[in-house]
Amino acid sequence: MFIHFIYNKSFDYIFDCMSVVDWQPLSYTDCYCKCASCVVWLVQDANDHAPVFDRPAYNATVPEDFPVNGVLLTVHASDADRGPNAEVVYSLASSTAAEYGHLFAVELVSGALTLRQSLDYEMAAVYSLLVAASDRGPSPTPVYTKVP
Ligand SMILES: [Ca+2]
Ligand SMILES: [Ca+2]
16 A cells, blocks of 8 residues: 655644555655555644743843834744644734834734834833734634733
8 A cells, every 4th residue: 555645734644554665754744655554644733732932021121222123122932833823923912002002013923022213211211011922823822921
């Protein structure tokens, strides 16, 4: 028996082969299995993990004349799922976007927190931001980290 299959990246795979003659992964999405009796189970990944930030909170101290569009810091979260279920995207929490969206932005894919306008120390010396991480899978569960 010879089975050649191409599977979606969101699938994990389990082989149950008896009397294996040959089995070789050609690539992550392209494999073949040659055996006397062969069962291939394709198990679809469920979006059962939420992203987890590397740190519970991030801190940055910057001078008042920090350049507009400069990167203040970069947040990062990991997701233990596969494929789109593990692709993490970042945004300002809605409350932070409403209050400070004119001053700060977070880049969707990289998590880079940038300055959109010049800071004025006399107006505010401390900003407390909430950054959200979410995956691209179905029914994502956003998680948050504080800056600072
Ligand atoms: Ca999963
Ligand atoms: Ca996930």
